[in-house]
Amino acid sequence: MKVSLKTGKRLIGTSFILPWLIGFAVFTAFPLGYSIFLSFQKVSITPKGIVTDYVGLDNFSYAFTVDALFTQELLTYLEELMISVPIILVFSLIIGLLLNQNIKFRGLFRTIFFLPVIITSGPVIEELMAQGVTAIPSIEEYAVFNLILTNSESFFNSTIIYLMDNLIFILWFSGVQILIFLAALQKIDRQVYEAAKIDGASGWECFWKVTLPSLSPIIIVNVIYTVVTYSIFALNPVVNHIQSNMFQINTGFGYASALSWIYFGVIASVLLIVVGLLTLRANKKYS
């Protein structure tokens, strides 16, 4: 049989991506399906192997009705996510803008701001948190701070306390985002700025009218990256909860699978909503 040049090339191309095709089927698609299956089962581990027993939606309803800890942790996670992601984005944008100026030692500063990406693992952060060094040093001693706390709503309160205790740790999540912003900033055409300056735009106006609009696709990339890395980090209480339920006798793999799917659902809807809103805004404004 003779294959045409085009089909031949296609076959060779497919052979290049073949490892991924096999891997996706075996290590991703199949486990995903199996995980959905498990989430509707009561799984018990017997000496003969794994025994599953169909329980319908029991695992899911258990998560929301009986397992008060899980819903609590999920809500806390969402709250912290809503606080942290904007902070990480704004912070990394500011650092990106500063580094994009014509300054000396840019390499040194980049090295410093990227360092946490290299060393951040769950146990390291845990050790540092135990030392209390991820909090803003001694800020709780300030009288103003205490005054604000005693005179305000509890949600606002908990937000401020969370921020003060974890600010450095939150900022440590921005290493990659800073570099992404910086790379994008350096690709904006200088001539656009020159044209804007000639038309009399100030630096402030240039930022809002030139820089930010050109960055909007990158902001979306960074939002996705931030939400995903923040959500799957080892210290996340929801992640820990799922992991600890895996090997508990009364809950086990079935329940843990259901939990992980609920968690995935939450992450996916957060991404969908945020990215949806951002694209909508970007399209409305700039196209």
Add this chain to the structure above:
Amino acid sequence: MQSPETMDKKLPKKYRHRQRIKHLLLGSNVKTGIVTHLFIYSLLIGIGFVYLYPMIHMGSYSFMTLEDLLNPLITWLPSQLYLENYTTAYTVLNFTSTLGVTLYVTVLPAIAQTLVASLIGYGFARFELPLKRTLFGLVLATFIIPPQVLMIPRYVFFNDLGIIGNIQSFLLPAAFGQGLNSAIFILIFYQFFRMLPKSLEEAAYLDGAGHYKIFIRIAIPMAVPAFIISFLFSFVWYWNETTMAATFFGNALTTLPLELQRFNASYEQMSAQNLGGSNVNINEGISMAGTMLSILPLLVVYFITQRWFVEGVDRSGITGE
């Protein structure tokens, strides 16, 4: 009394002078001024300090004796160069053998992941494939699947295969492009290979080279930076991954971050054995020395290779080409 003409000439001169000072300090459209520069530098240094504060704290505490730790006058500089914390932490972590295991379970998957990602990236970048857009979309979509969802079924699956507590449980997914953040590495290679000129490939093809030969002889040598970048990122991410490592390796293989997690317990166990049950409490100095030791190899790698990390983000092409 000055004539109106001289007034006219003087004012702009004075004005020009002021303008020059203002430009020098605050900057103009052409150049950044001194004050602005000062402001940027102080902001960067200030933020940089806050950013590094936990690291500095770790470094200084790891050299402190118990007396230093208790002395309220000593906050930053230890009174003497005290290395005892490090020797204790070294034995508690069982450093040399743990480092060996950690390198074994991070370097091999990182190599496998990099090599396979280059193949896949090349396939997507250089060939017309059926359903190419859908497949590439799926590649990127795997990035947002939390590892927790895949962890349980993979655990059951690996358990059946009998590779729990074995490096295979890291190596196999990596070797099929489903490892930790594989999507990012495929994207990096995709962007890299897409930018190679088509004419080069055509010339080689006319000279009778097959597609595999072109990949090995032309594409790989030109993509050396992409290989280094992917390997380094992959290495660091595998090193810092603890949830998956704890689940898949159990007690059979232990990495430095996992040993750090158990640090307090191991320390108490050790001191109980050595000192006949009398409990010597762990202090901050020892645990900071342990933390420092566990990240030291990463720091060494980072300071040698840091430009590749920076370049990695530039080359991934997510900023648009």
